Amino acid sequence: MPVINFTYDELFEQLGKELPKDELINILPMISSDVESYDDTEVKAEFFPNRPDYYSVEGIVRSLKGYLDLEKGIPEYTIKETDNTITVDKELEEIRPYVASCIIRNVKINDQQLRNIMEFQEHLHWVIGRDRKKVAIGIHDLDKVEGPFYYKAGNPDEDKFIPLETTEELTLNEILEQHDKGEKYAKLIKDFDKYPLIVDNNNNIMSMPPIINSDLTRLTTKTTNLFLDVTGTDINAVTNSLNIIASNLAENGATIETLEVNYPYRENIIYPQFEPKIINVHKDKAEEYIGIDLTADKIVETLEKTRFNAEKIDENTVKVEVPRYRIDILHEVDIIENIALGYGFNELPAELPNFSTIANPDPKREFDKIIEQVMIGLSFIEVKSLMLTSENQHYTKLRKEIEEDRVTVAQPITQDRTMIRKSLINSLLEFLEDNKHEELPQKIFEIGDVAYIDTTKETQMKTVKKLAAAQISSVANFTTIKSIVESFVANMGFTMELKDSKNPSFIQGRCAEFTTKALNDNTPFTFKGYFGEIHPEVLTNFELEYPVIAFEVEFDQKE
Numbered sequence: 001m002p003v004i005n006f007t008y009d010e011l012f013e014q015l016g017k018e019l020p021k022d023e024l025i026n027i028l029p030m031i032s033s034d035v036e037s038y039d040d041t042e043v044k045a046e047f048f049p050n051r052p053d054y055y056s057v058e059g060i061v062r063s064l065k066g067y068l069d070l071e072k073g074i075p076e077y078t079i080k081e082t083d084n085t086i087t088v089d090k091e092l093e094e095i096r097p098y099v100a101s102c103i104i105r106n107v108k109i110n111d112q113q114l115r116n117i118m119e120f121q122e123h124l125h126w127v128i129g130r131d132r133k134k135v136a137i138g139i140h141d142l143d144k145v146e147g148p149f150y151y152k153a154g155n156p157d158e159d160k161f162i163p164l165e166t167t168e169e170l171t172l173n174e175i176l177e178q179h180d181k182g183e184k185y186a187k188l189i190k191d192f193d194k195y196p197l198i199v200d201n202n203n204n205i206m207s208m209p210p211i212i213n214s215d216l217t218r219l220t221t222k223t224t225n226l227f228l229d230v231t232g233t234d235i236n237a238v239t240n241s242l243n244i245i246a247s248n249l250a251e252n253g254a255t256i257e258t259l260e261v262n263y264p265y266r267e268n269i270i271y272p273q274f275e276p277k278i279i280n281v282h283k284d285k286a287e288e289y290i291g292i293d294l295t296a297d298k299i300v301e302t303l304e305k306t307r308f309n310a311e312k313i314d315e316n317t318v319k320v321e322v323p324r325y326r327i328d329i330l331h332e333v334d335i336i337e338n339i340a341l342g343y344g345f346n347e348l349p350a351e352l353p354n355f356s357t358i359a360n361p362d363p364k365r366e367f368d369k370i371i372e373q374v375m376i377g378l379s380f381i382e383v384k385s386l387m388l389t390s391e392n393q394h395y396t397k398l399r400k401e402i403e404e405d406r407v408t409v410a411q412p413i414t415q416d417r418t419m420i421r422k423s424l425i426n427s428l429l430e431f432l433e434d435n436k437h438e439e440l441p442q443k444i445f446e447i448g449d450v451a452y453i454d455t456t457k458e459t460q461m462k463t464v465k466k467l468a469a470a471q472i473s474s475v476a477n478f479t480t481i482k483s484i485v486e487s488f489v490a491n492m493g494f495t496m497e498l499k500d501s502k503n504p505s506f507i508q509g510r511c512a513e514f515t516t517k518a519l520n521d522n523t524p525f526t527f528k529g530y531f532g533e534i535h536p537e538v539l540t541n542f543e544l545e546y547p548v549i550a551f552e553v554e555f556d557q558k559e
Contacts, residue, residue, distance in 0.1 A: 002123040003036055003046050006057040010112060011043075014061040014252060017070065030345055031063045049127045050328040053244050056120040058251035059325075062307060066342075072304040074276060074323045077250045084147050084259040086198075086229070091153035093265045095189065096196045096209065098235045099151045100242040100271045103142060103257035104226040104249045114219060120248070128241050129210075132185055134416070135232040135241050136210030138198060140217035142225040145200035149259075151231070153194035154208070161205035163212040172197075172208060181212045187436075187543070198229050234415045239273055243324045246272040276309065276321035281335040283316045289336045292348060302342030303335070330411065364465075367525070367555075368447050371467055374491045378484060380445040380469055385427035387449065388417040393426050397541040399504040405453040407461055420451040424468035425505065425552055429534070429542045432472050440546060441473030470534075470550040478510040481531045481549035485514065488553075493519050494527075506532035529553035 012018045019027075025043070028035050033054070034046040047054040054060055065071040086101050109117070121137050129135035156173040163175055163182075170178065172195045176186040188210050189195050198206040207213040209231040217227070228245055232238040250256050260270045281303075287294050296312040303310040309321035322329045329335065340348065372382060388409065393416065395402045407420040421427065424446050431444060447467050454462040471480070489496045494516040501511040511532030518526065531551030539548060 002049070002055055002127065003044050004055060004057070004060070004123075005042060005044050005119075006060070006116075007042050007112070009041075011057055011061060011064075014057065015064060015068075015070070017068070027064065027067060030341070031060075031067055032341070033060075052124055052127050052327070053248065053325040055123040055127070056116055056248045058248040059244075062248075062251055066305050066307045069305065072307075073309045074307060074321060075247070075251070077247065077274070078253075078255045079272075079274065080255055080257045082257045082259070084149075084257060085262055086149040086151055086259060087262045088264060089150070089152040090264040091194055092151060092196055095153065095192045095194065096231050096233060097265070098232055098238045099198075099261055100230045100238045100269070101149065101259045101261065102228055102242065102246055102271050103259060104228065104246065105142075105224070105255045105257060107224060107226055107249060107254045108252065109219065109221055109223050111221060114221060117219065117249075120245070124241055124244065128237050129232065132210035133188055134234050135230060135237045137241060137245065138207040138209060138213050138227075138229040138231075139219060139245075140206050140213065140227040140229070141219055141223045142217075142227040143223075144217050145204055145206055145227065146202055148201055149206075149227075149229075150199045151229075151261075152197050152199060154197040154205075156193075156195055159197060159205065161208075162215040163208070164215050164218060166215070175208060175211060179212060185211050191543075196231060198231075236415065239269075239271070240324075240327045243272050243274065244327070247274070247323070247325045272324075274324050276323055277329070279320050279322060279329065279332060279335055280313070281318050281320055281332050281339070283318070285332065286336045286339050289333065290340050290343070290348065291351075292343070294339070298343075299339055302339045305342040306338040308335075308338065367465075370492075371447055374488055375445045375467070375469065377491070378443075378487055380443045380471075383428070383431050383444050383446050385424075385431065385446060385448070386417070387420050387451070389421045389426060390416045390418045392416070393430065394419065394421060394423070397429075398426055398538055399535060403452075405455060407451045407453060422450050422452050423552060424448055424450065424466050425470070425550055428468055428470040428550065429538070429544070429548070432470065432544055432548065433542045436543070436545070441471055441476070443469070443471045445469035465555045466552060467555070468550065468552040470548055472544065472546050472548045474546055476533070476547040476549040478533050478549070481533070481551060482512070484549075485529075485531045485551050488551075489514075489516055492516075492527075493523060495519065501530050501532065503530055503532070505535055505538055506530075507535050525555055527553050527555045
């Protein structure tokens with residue numbers, strides 16, 4: 001999780017009030033922080049990935065102002081509507097299709113604040129941007145360029161500029177080959193014929209997202225006006241990132257100027273998008289979750305303290321306006337958590353349960369341990385991944401048709417988390433894709449639940465435990481994976497029977513399905529599965545350069 005460093009002096013200056021240092025250290029955990037360390041001058045605080053609005057001192061101060069009753073409700077920012085524009089090149093639709101942008105004027109930057117901005121940017125790159133794959137952020141000195149602006153597809157061998165941390169003009173391809181950032185992030189764009197560029201009205205190149213900014217627009221302590229650009233592959237992540245950056249940078253009195261993005265392949269959008277999201281919260285549900293008696297008026301008071309706008313609708317209902325930088329708020333339950341925070345965690349009554357329990361290992365976990373021991377004995381390393389995935393990752397990249405019995409997310413926050421997985425194979429391939437820089441061979445496995453709609457039981461969701469394993473190496477082949485599966489089945493106390501498989505994710509003729517029979521009739525489970533060599537097209541889709549073999553098993557534990 002990101003660790004945010006700040007000094008007492010800069011925090012108290014922005015807060016407009018000095019607190020005893022020990023009091024501040026005690027308050028920070030009450031606003032969802034984990035204080036990692038502190039001394040007489042500096043604090044290191046850790047925040048969860050779901051609160052990127054805390055990744056700069058401005059966001060922390062904003063929350064503290066509410067907690068200390070210095071300000072209430074959603075902050076008001078000075079926003080000036082303008083005719084500023086950034087026009088998108090149609091060729092970028094298949095490369096890096098989305099951009100969000102705005103202007104921040106009258107900022108004050110000293111050496112410490114300059115470091116804070118850079119750290120803030122990199123924390124967002126990691127948490128929201130998936131190390132720039134989904135989102136990349138550019139922050140520029142506006143006074144060095146002139147609008148209107150353009151997001152265009154650049155020629156790798158003809159377009160050139162001086163990137164940050166160098167003094168020499170380089171072509172786009174030379175940047176990917178010679179610059180440290182280019183070498184690190186080249187994989188994100190190198191397979192395209194053209195690369196994204198942000199340019200001004202005079203064709204000055206401002207940045208080459210997601211790689212590097214131009215030295216022309218480098219920030220200094222003399223910078224007073226900023227141009228923000230956020231590019232990426234997910235429109236929600238791009239929009240959220242710009243809203244967070246703009247709101248945090250505007251916390252100290254700066255002025256935000258709007259900017260319209262002109263798309264040739266979708267509707268135009270004006271940024272930033274600060275219109276609050278509306279969610280109703282109910283008193284009876286809040287009382288049930290928190291365990292205290294509340295009134296609608298008290299809920300309004302606690303939510304205003306946590307920087308929401310709230311209005312009493314009736315004795316049981318409160319309408320809540322959620323600021324757009326709070327991307328963690330998805331459901332009424334998230335609002336209820338903030339009611340507890342505004343009420344004060346320390347003020348909630350402590351109560352011992354009126355029953356005692358004796359701890360025992362979870363039988364399901366004991367079963368997992370058996371599988372883990374067998375797989376570790378076969379020299380595989382365990383990984384864990386999220387249950388949420390997307391149709392593109394789960395079906396399209398694996399050459400499969402999208403299935404109707406999948407469980408979809410009603411209100412997905414990002415385009416790559418739209419459904420619950422039905423298989424573990426794509427998660428393993430994503431892991432291998434992210435670790436191409438590691439030595440071969442790589443042998444990984446995962447034990448996890450999958451879900452689908454059981455249409456035989458009035459569309460109820462059914463959860464099933466699966467095991468999947470994959471190996472990538474230059475010599476991986478069908479014989480190798482067959483041997484691994486045979487060893488696994490034998491170690492689990494079973495024999496197996498094989499038959500041909502038509503699984504489109506695997507090479508035809510090098511893929512098999514299997515069923516098992518227990519050697520002991522008392523075995524409390526059965527399982528079946530498939531294995532083989534991953535299809536070359538799938539390897540290309542996941543940007544893998546060596547053969548991959550894999551198997552997946554579905555377990556059915558007897559009642």
